[in-house]
Amino acid sequence: MKASQSRFTTSIKKILKNKWIKWLVILIAAILLFLFGLYISIYVGLFGKVPTIEDISSIKQEQATQLLDKDEKLIGKYYIYDRQPVTFEDLPKHLIDALVATEDSRFYEHNGIDNISLMRVFVKNLILQDKSAGGGSTITLQLAKNLYGRKNYAFFSMLITKFKESIVAQRIEEVYSKDEILTLYLNTVPFSDNTYGIESASIKFFNKSVQDISIIEAAALVGTLKANTYYNPRVHLERSKDRRNVVLNQMKNYGYLSEDSLEFYSNQDLKLEYRSFNHDLGLAPYFRAEVKKQLESILDTLKNSEGENYDLYKDGLIVHTTLDYKMQELAEAAMKEHMSKLQADFETSYGNNSPWETNSKLLERAISKLDQVKKYKDQGLSEKQIKDSLNIKRPTDVFSWKGDTIKNISTIDSLKHYLKFLNTGMLSVEPTTGAVRAYVGGIDYRYFKYDHISQSQRQVGSTFKPFVYTAAIDNDLNPCTYFSLNKVTYTNYDDWTPTNSGSEEEDIYINYNLENALSNSVNTISVKVLETVGIPKVLEQVEKLGISKKLPNEPSLALGVAEISLKDLTGAYASYLNKSKAVTPYYITKIEDKSGNIIATFEPEIFKEQAYSDYTRQVLLEMMKSTVNNGTASRLRSTYGLKNDIAGKTGTTQNNKDGWFVGLTPNLVTITWVGNDNHSIGFKSTGMGQGSNSALPIFAKFYQKLNKDSDYKSITGAQFEKPSEQVLSDLDCEPTKRDGFIKRLFKKKEKKKKFN
Template sequence: MIELQPGKYRRSIIRVWLGAAIGLGLFILYIVAVSFNFFWLFGGMPDLITLENPKSELASELLSEDGKSLGKYFFENRTPVEFDQISKNVTDALIATEDARFINHSGIDPRSMLRVAKGILLANSSSGGGSTLTQQVAKNLFETRSEKYEGFLGKIPFVRTVIAKTKEWILSVTLERKYTKTEIMMMYLNTVSFGNNSFGIKTASKTYFGKEPSDLEVNEAALLVGMLQNPTLYNPLRFPTNALNRRNTVLAQMEKYNYLSEDQFENYKEKPLDLKFTVDGHNTGPAPYFRESMRGYMRAWVKRYNEDNGTDYDLYTSGLRIYTTIDSRLQQYQEEALNEHMRQQQKLFDAHWKGRNPWADESGKEIPGFIEKAVRALPYFNILKREVGEEEAWKVMRRPYKMKVFSYDGEKEMTMSPMDSIRYYKRFLHAGMMSMDPRSGEIKAWVGGVNFKYFKYDHVKQGARQPGSTFKPFVYVAALDKNFLTPCDKIVDAPVPENEYNPTNSNGKYSEQALTLRQALGKSVNSVSAAIIQMVKPETVVEYAHKLGVTSKLDPYPSLALGVSSVSVYEMVNAYSAFANGGYKTEPMTILRIEDRHGNVLQDFHQKQIQELSATVAYNMLYLMRGAVEDPGGTAGRLHSYGITSGNEIAAKTGTTNNQSDSWFMGMTQNLVSGIWVGGEDMTIHFRTIDLGQGGRAAMPAWGIYMKKVYNDQTLLQYRKGPFIKPENYVLDCGSVKSDSTDTYIPPSRSDDEGVLF
């Protein structure tokens, strides 16, 4: 019989407990050392303030006045949503796949860790990962594995991973104490990457299915959740089979954890991917030209705001919400109208120049070396010339390759050289169109070109071209406001011998008839405008144009009467608005307010107005310009065919420059002022006949199409038809002195023996 020594097992048990206690103590000491970055060995960790105010890169969003998204500014395309804004299908799929015990654990799941350890020991790669959702939030949101939090020991490969994992455990426990499970889940869903520059569930839903996250079906939610394991490997665009298999794995997990019945699982796994992929990029979405114009403004605003307030906002990462004055409905209708009109104009232009190149001089002959000159002006060509020499640079420019090009029937893939592509694009007509509410100065629609992806140049504000006869109202208003004329005075359509400037009319003839100012402006008679600018002096016209809103340099010569100094659509719409709002110059508004990511208002914007004309003079100008629409021979008479003139008052002006290089139309109603320019990229590219190139044909139809759409929308009652607001006690007084021979009113300031003004 073997005798056991007393205390033998007791000593063993004590050793075990002692070893466990020492191990636990060392583990606790290790945790404390990591938490406090003992001797800077482990690297720092996010502090309490950082944990309570987690930051991630959020796209700043541009919003229309009626709450629609116009686009974003971002490095990472991310827009957060709340828990009640996502489908339950998403959270069910996420928990079933990524962290089945998410609701029950406190940030660390021992069972998952044991499963992973067992998998490592048994070399079982399918054992899954041990990180909980909370740990993944700690890693993604607080960048625990970045150099920012790396200590001396972090430079050792395996040790680095252990320390990072430890930090994630510590942060997970802290996060679980500070946030609810719902908040932690939303931190995760709002920050993870879904590939294709889509960050967060809201952006992913829009990118892959074109819908809000609240509308995601089970199979759609399963696809997105499945991508989280590896957004590249399970990218449904590049690897659809991988994505489909992974989606079905997620569906199987949902069945396993009773989120789906067996029948539902069998049904959903048979569904196709059915993607509606749209990249939310800088070239897509509504109002891209406006959005790009606002980018420069907002960058300057952010810089100024930070300097004044000691903040560190960033346009691309701070999640600012920029509420603009744009009305998404007006913007849509203007884009549609311009596209419809320019598509037709391009067909006419191509047929007009069929078999010939449209870059021609005044005699209609092709300009030699036009394309070569355009190539020499390219920065790319000049860089190439410096690098490889001029001879080789020309070879590169003439070497064909496959490229995608713009067409009105969609992108086309063609084989052409860079020089061929320049020839191709030079044949396109361009356009710019803008609308503004004259009462508030709010810009409601802005279309800077025919296609932002291929033509970045903004023809609303960036571009400036000769306005032609649309400049004439500034000549007329100077004469009215300076009391040289009254609305009913008449001027003979004929050259004046003593005038230094006697332009011909568009038909090359003079009618020799005495015309009222309304008739002369409505028919756009050049000789009358020339007579008036001689009367009031060009410097006075410059003064009035500038004080009403034109900011471009204007040359004070008599030819200014026919619009020879270049201006932008933006300036013209702004200046014309003073006629429609009682003589007030209103500074154009593009932004209503700017908020931070939490909804705090950083700045409100308010209209700025100054009265530059009396209400009577402003209304008199509207009366004169209504002649273009209402009177026989008016240059805008074709507007009647759009069904928008009945029960309505429209003041309008067409404009055409030499050789039909620029076609303009300005249209005003009581509550909307719009302007449009149409022309080639170069002034040498134009229609050869005024019948095709005049403003009334090349520009005005876009306005007619646009306004018809506006009037047909019953939600836009604020822009309904109606008369202009007449000033109180307004009386159209044409004077009391008449010429017996011509029956023409003679203003007291000027007259001649025949009683006719020249």
């Protein structure tokens, strides 16, 4: 035995005497010593702090703030990283099986580092050059990377990173159970389209929570982890399907799936129901943008348990709103159906003489307002240099109702293109509370950021007239008072002569009662009613309705020259359905932290005092019913076949710049506006631009859709309150009355007077 040991020792000495072998041994020893020293230096923090057990025990991940509708359906999110955490109980077994089979088959056997797998990788990958061997990374190692990211170092960057992650992985295994590690991993792993976490990915690609996804959907999502851009199912559906089948094969190989099941699932199509949560895309983008503004102000006043302000983008807040998800979908669909057709008619009406192409002064004014022009001027560029720069053509995304395209156009070309587009605003609120149910701030948020509900103020046209009549009735003007159609020139207002739309020739001997005058939106009579009640009382009435801005103190006020926001107008009109009390449209009901604790609540802002009497409200409601049944909004009945209880008011401003429609049903008030953002561009004709043609159809199509949905019977089937006997009696008179012979004999076709 001793002899054998002696011979072995002698052999070793002989081998080590070989200088090449000697240097090889020294080299290997040096490498091992270097690696050991590097590992120790990383461990003690010479290359930056390595998360401790305490750090890992209190992992805090950035989470998206969720925006929910009134029924807690997800509308959208605010985030830097799109992430919504879930618990292990939310994760279906087939998802876990797919993940483990594909990413880490020995997950339940190792302590964060799979030495057997690493050895296999070393032999197959490095020695046998088999690239299919994989990288030997475990789920826990990947989690370490997901949680703490990677830094670049000047030398040995990947080696340092791997050592760091191995230390963190082993500490993770010490702190968390295998189920908790899987949950953390699936809550932090990046999926396609800048999506973090399985819940966000499930909702984005399949419009369902992770607990509801099928085996093939789970396999598809797990498949994207290999390369989330290359296997993005939205962009590369077939490629994603092939990768999904690889995952299903892995599940079969490791006993999670039978051969028959593999064959069945592999032949299934991969069907997406993609939902984008990009801030510019998805449902209700204008609403989400407005809510975000409010949240930023609200969160400045709130502190978390650590005495710090909440972060809208990182703290995983849950914001409950008043919006109705499905109603919003119907509102947006109705808007797109009408506006796409109206735009085509609008462009056709101008033909080759469109102002956005031929009106040089209009173009020059529009160009001067461009931010780019202001920047060029600040840089000292000459007028010619600026013009040349604005005429350089570049590939540009261009909005079109026929489908977005990329065109090679200049800044000037782009300006002309967007000048022609009509825009819109539509708001639906619950009249008793002001809760916003549908909110359409424009035709497409990607290209038109300006919000026509909260930001815009436009002349409201004839939609102002009911406020004049309200003040008059509330100040004891009898509903059966008759006024002549006769035009009057008001000498103390620059000889202003209000006229009526339609035929030039009018029977000046015909007198309308108030109901007929309002339902047919007669301008001359509206001014006379204003004169009768007095401008101060109308202004006082409007202020009681929540419209606090200063309005014109002149007779043209009766025709709606005042510029009022759609939001304020809606709150005022709600009073006709809310016991004569105006409301303030509101969006948020409560805010919760990520644990579900309520940190703020919000109540409806309803005016405490009645703006006018119950009698006045009932009279005005009857008048606006007549507008729908027999007046300027009768298209709702004749063209669109709506049989709902509806009251309303159309509105058109001077030179057909703005079209309005107010639609009142017992449980919903809806206002629509249509016009061009450039005030110099109006409709070519009154027939096209009047509110009954430009704005009313959006409401009509919206209600057609609501009528088809049984979920909205409480809205579509609701009936107005029955007016009192006094109201019915006071409205019981002929709509028109003709002057007698003697009066006709002495009545002038047009008279001049001062406005009182």
